[in-house]
Amino acid sequence: MPHADSSLVPEEVKTKSQFWSHVYTQLEPLLDGQRNWVSNLANTSSLIYNALLAFPAHFGSEPEKAVNWCGFYIDSHRFPRSGTELHIKDERLLLGPFCGKPACQFINVTPGRSRGVCADAFMHAETKLVADVESYPGHIACDGETKSEIVCPLISGDQVVGVLDLDCLAMGGFDDEDREGLERIAALVVKACDW
Secondary structure: OOHHHHHOOOOOOOOHHHHHHHHHHHHHHHHOOOOEHHHHHHHHHHHHHHHHHOOHHHHOOOOOOOEEEEEEEEEHHHOOOOHHHOOOOOOEEEEEEEEEOOOOOEEEOOOOOOOOHHHHHHHHOOOEEEOOHHHOOOOOOOOOOOOEEEEEEEEEOOEEEEEEEEEEOOOOOOOHHHHHHHHHHHHHHHHHOEO
16 A cells, blocks of 8 residues: 555544544554654654545534644754754754644743743643633744644653644644544654654
């Protein structure tokens, strides 16, 4: 099967629970035999993004208000340091592989100075499900059209190594079924990568 076909959603998939199980089973072979986190995060963001676009039932009565961004922010300690970065004292999440419009290159996660959904998910090591981003304190708007968001931490052992972030054009675009499905996918991705 061509790799691109993994983002197709069969007609028999009708519910969100079935959808996320399908995405999980499609992701497993894409990650098999590859330990590089950049490659694995690139395929994961592409699969989730394109599968969601291929499953308009996910967004109910407003299928045109679908996911508009899916990607990763990674703890800056996972990247080699260059001489120009040595003076930066703030802890940061750096933009990783994603699908969607250009995004913020980094997010501050220094205690007392951080803000936004990704920073909170990272610092508290818990999924953040936001039905209305405008009502979220400190929300960072990379795309002004985004209305809702879900961010899952990537937890490896006792370390949070990054986050999986999805944005949606609809209010309340994600729910607890999405949280369960994405947390399961985040765990699979973490296990498949050398961090």
